[in-house]
Amino acid sequence: xxxxxxxxxxxxxxxxxxxxxxxxxxxxxxxxxxxxxxxxxxxxxxxxxxxxxxxxxxxxxxxxxxxxxxxxxxxxxxxxxxxxxxxxxxxxxxxxxxxxxxxxxxxxxxxxxxxxxxxxxxxxxxxxxxxxxxxxxxxxxxxxxxxxxxxxxxxxxxxxxxxxxxxxxxxxxxxxxxxxxxxxxxx
Amino acid sequence: xxxxxxxxxxxxxxxxxxxxxxxxxxxxxxxxxxxxxxxxxxxxxxxxxxxxxxxxxxxxxxxxxxxxxxxxxxxxxxxxxxxxxxxxxxxxxxxxxxxxxxxxxxxxxxxxxxxxxxxxxxxxxxxxxxxxxxxxxxxxxxxxxxxxxxxxxxxxxxxxxxxx
Numbered sequence: 074x075x076x077x078x079x080x081x082x083x084x085x086x087x088x089x090x091x092x093x094x095x096x097x098x099x100x101x102x103x104x105x106x107x108x109x110x111x112x113x114x115x116x117x118x119x120x121x122x123x124x125x126x127x128x129x130x131x132x133x134x135x136x137x138x139x140x141x142x143x144x145x146x147x148x149x150x151x152x153x154x155x156x157x158x159x160x161x162x163x164x165x166x167x168x169x170x171x172x173x174x175x176x177x178x179x180x181x182x183x184x185x186x187x188x189x190x191x192x193x194x195x196x197x198x199x200x201x202x203x204x205x206x207x208x209x210x211x212x213x214x215x216x217x218x219x220x221x222x223x224x225x226x227x228x229x230x231x232x233x234x235x236x237x238x239x240x241x242x243x244x245x246x247x248x249x250x251x252x253x254x255x256x257x258x259x260x
Numbered sequence: 261x262x263x264x265x266x267x268x269x270x271x272x273x274x275x276x277x278x279x280x281x282x283x284x285x286x287x288x289x290x291x292x293x294x295x296x297x298x299x300x301x302x303x304x305x306x307x308x309x310x311x312x313x314x315x316x317x318x319x320x321x322x323x324x325x326x327x328x329x330x331x332x333x334x335x336x337x338x339x340x341x342x343x344x345x346x347x348x349x350x351x352x353x354x355x356x357x358x359x360x361x362x363x364x365x366x367x368x369x370x371x372x373x374x375x376x377x378x379x380x381x382x383x384x385x386x387x388x389x390x391x392x393x394x395x396x397x398x399x400x401x402x403x404x405x406x407x408x409x410x411x412x413x414x415x416x417x418x419x420x421x422x423x424x
Contacts, residue, residue, distance in 0.1 A: 093421075094266055095266045098292075126373070156332075158332075161334060161335070185371050185395055186371045186373065187364075188389075189373045189389065209387065210375075211373070212373065213336075213389045213390060214391070215321040215338055216338060218336070218389060220323050220388060220389045251364050253293075253424075255266065255421075255423075
């Protein structure tokens with residue numbers, strides 16, 4: 074439901090001319106990047122959505138975790154659950170006390186195949202709540218790959234004003250990877 | 261930084277009669293991502309609905325994750341002509357819904373990866389990642405079936421998302 078939250082909000086409530094807005098976009102250039110940062114995120118929205126087309130330089134057709142850090146925090150205040158299908162079986166897991174959220178995987182691709190992620194950060198500016206993040210992510214390499222759901226909790230009541238995105242293994246995020254941050258307004 | 265309204269309906273189709281083919285063609289390269297939302301019924305059991313792109317079947321693979329109320333599972337399909345939404349257990353005359361996200365559809369550099377959510381209460385709920393092994397920009401989204409039709413009254417809307 075949330076990937077089209079902006080559309081449903083505008084259909085079922087008094088018309089708002091713009092409920093789903095683009096905040097900022099990063100397309101990785103030649104040479105790649107170790108960190109993608111969205112900073113000075115305005116507090117004018119209710120929710121955030123981050124859409125990623127991602128690949129790193131592992132070149133192993135593997136799956137490398139996408140790490141999210143909020144407000145440059147390095148505290149061990151992140152927990153997550155995941156559900157994963159690898160084309161043959163289903164697995165699930167959880168972890169607490171992490172220094173980052175996990176939003177899915179980058180493609181460690183040997184070709185021009187990238188992973189897709191749609192990440193919803195709900196009530197991001199609310200200073201009375203811990204922050205919940207949900208993610209739909211997948212990569213298919215034509216013979217391998219995975220489809221994943223993630224649910225994360227950042228145990229902080231801080232309003233989110235910045236997001237840093239990095240790859241597991243400190244891999245370089247490669248050229249043509251695309252990161253788009255959107256804001257979703259309430260009525 | 262905001263770019264104004266960025267989630268724009270491109271086209272909507274409401275079927276006046278049953279068909280096994282629903283096509284969105286001549287899609288502009290203006291947007292960043294495409295999202296197709298559908299609410300439909302099929303005319304027969306095992307219709308096995310799906311999608312392909314650019315009016316050209318083939319060159320697709322998928323990894324699917326599902327739960328059917330009693331079990332969860334995952335399967336992979338390669339070498340088929342189109343991307344299957346489900347596993348062939350769909351039931352006729354039952355409302356189904358589909359959301360297909362195609363990110364960075366207009367670039368000519370990357371293979372095209374889609375994230376798909378499909379729900380048919382008589383079959384299962386599915387999440388699918390699909391890859392079209394072709395770097396061509398997507399200019400058409402073609403909904404199809406393996407057997408049987410989408411019923412009259414089924415609706416499909418294509419949206420464009422534009423990033424800053």
